[in-house]
Amino acid sequence: MQPLPEVRKQVLARCPELAPRRVAVRDAHGCVVAEPVAAPSDLPGFPSSAMDGFAVRARDVAAATEDLPVVLEVVETVMAGQPPTKVVGPRQATRIMTGAPVPDGADAIVPVEVSRFSDGTRDEDETVAVLAPSVEGQHLRGAGDDAPAGSVVAPARTVVTAPLVGVLTAVGATEVAVVPPPRVGVISTGDELVEAPRGLARGQIHDSNRPMLLAAVAEAGAEPVDLGWVRDAPDAVAAALRAGAHRCDLMLTSGGVSMGEADVVKMVLERMGDPRWFQIAIRPAKPFALATVDGVPLLGLPGNPVSALVSFEVLARPAIRQMAGHAELDRPRVTVRAGAGLDRRSDGKLHLVRVRLVAGPAGAVAEPVPAQGSHQLVATAGATGLALLPDGPGVAEGAPVEVIVLDPAAALRAGVASPA
Numbered sequence: 001m002q003p004l005p006e007v008r009k010q011v012l013a014r015c016p017e018l019a020p021r022r023v024a025v026r027d028a029h030g031c032v033v034a035e036p037v038a039a040p041s042d043l044p045g046f047p048s049s050a051m052d053g054f055a056v057r058a059r060d061v062a063a064a065t066e067d068l069p070v071v072l073e074v075v076e077t078v079m080a081g082q083p084p085t086k087v088v089g090p091r092q093a094t095r096i097m098t099g100a101p102v103p104d105g106a107d108a109i110v111p112v113e114v115s116r117f118s119d120g121t122r123d124e125d126e127t128v129a130v131l132a133p134s135v136e137g138q139h140l141r142g143a144g145d146d147a148p149a150g151s152v153v154a155p156a157r158t159v160v161t162a163p164l165v166g167v168l169t170a171v172g173a174t175e176v177a178v179v180p181p182p183r184v185g186v187i188s189t190g191d192e193l194v195e196a197p198r199g200l201a202r203g204q205i206h207d208s209n210r211p212m213l214l215a216a217v218a219e220a221g222a223e224p225v226d227l228g229w230v231r232d233a234p235d236a237v238a239a240a241l242r243a244g245a246h247r248c249d250l251m252l253t254s255g256g257v258s259m260g261e262a263d264v265v266k267m268v269l270e271r272m273g274d275p276r277w278f279q280i281a282i283r284p285a286k287p288f289a290l291a292t293v294d295g296v297p298l299l300g301l302p303g304n305p306v307s308a309l310v311s312f313e314v315l316a317r318p319a320i321r322q323m324a325g326h327a328e329l330d331r332p333r334v335t336v337r338a339g340a341g342l343d344r345r346s347d348g349k350l351h352l353v354r355v356r357l358v359a360g361p362a363g364a365v366a367e368p369v370p371a372q373g374s375h376q377l378v379a380t381a382g383a384t385g386l387a388l389l390p391d392g393p394g395v396a397e398g399a400p401v402e403v404i405v406l407d408p409a410a411a412l413r414a415g416v417a418s419p420a
């Protein structure tokens, strides 16, 4: 049996980061930035008002109060999107809306709440009575005070989040160089498999691994590609793998990596995939295959649904994240208290026990989900972590245990203190 870190190293060696590509900003969401993006000019590009009110010369209204208001002539009104046409001279003001450019001459904004406006309808000039003092720069947004020209707004290796999509658009970028999300194909083989919602004859089961793995691929930030189900016939499997390699950066299969008789995938990969067969020193997910079909890496996950999922977590997910350019390949780990039932018999393997992280009187506790069989996916679906029990007697109740966090929100609710 090979230790998990050794197998992981070999997987990562066959799954290099993808070449960067320029994509439209909206298509970059979730991707890793490959080349830094700088603001080509100041953001904002011009001094603007932060308030609805009046652009004034601060020294004109430095002493204004409610009892002794300062009255200014209003020379024009500017709305957001409109350039001012008049300079604000001594004892003058421009009526201004939030976001509108500040006219020359003005150096402060008086909010509408501390003013009284006469709109000039009764044959008088438009005027404003300012009821509070102002200082230079008040309620002004300076050019470049979000990002000065030339400053980096999206450093290389950052993930394009929703706010970063906003930032890139605000500085006028239309395209950005990113590591593209890998296209990850999932293929199922096995004559016992039936695509839902068809009924089942005795011995048949629904092909649940394929949709599960496609969903896991999407959750890992990659582009899932459904390569369908193929019957257990060597030519059909070979053709499906060739077609898949054409469309994908990585392929995943489930089943047929153990000792069985009808392992067509195994036969086909031996012929065309330069495969390596592993017995990993973990439980579940011991059998595993690594191959390359027409230059495209293929990970052969075990068929048992829980094993397929755990294998995806510890091997496929880090590979996908590396291909996508992420610096952090793994989920966070925490050390919490062990609940009851994490004792084990020594068998030379690292046990990855599906647990729920729950709040205990002295912090978070990892409690094993009630069924740990590698076919018992229902119990596994309720797990929020994978407890790591190194080979040996397991972990006694109350002792510290390391857990891979599958659901960070659940971990926080359980009172997890700090990442390990």
Ligand SMILES: Nc1nc2c(c(=O)[nH]1)N[C@H]1C(S)=C(S)[C@@H](COP(=O)(O)OP(=O)(O)OC[C@H]3O[C@@H](n4cnc5c(N)ncnc54)[C@H](O)[C@@H]3O)O[C@H]1N2
Residues within 6 Å of the ligand: 188, 189, 190, 192, 193, 205, 206, 207, 208, 209, 210, 254, 255, 256, 257, 258, 259, 260, 285, 286, 287, 301, 302, 303, 304, 305, 307, 374
């Ligand atoms: N003699 C031995 N038998 C087995 C060993 C062993 O070491 N010696 N290892 C066991 C372990 S551990 C695992 S894990 C499984 C893995 O076997 P395979 O990867 O070859 O998978 P299959 O035999 O094809 O199927 C196993 C199981 O999974 C179900 N399956 C397969 N595909 C799907 C799918 N798409 N959706 C849902 N379920 C699927 C399949 O029906 C079987 O029940 O081998 C043990 N045996």
Ligand code: MOO
Residues within 6 Å of the ligand: 282, 283, 284, 285, 286, 287, 302, 304, 306, 307, 374
């Ligand atoms: O490795 Mo198997 O995954 O225990 O069922």
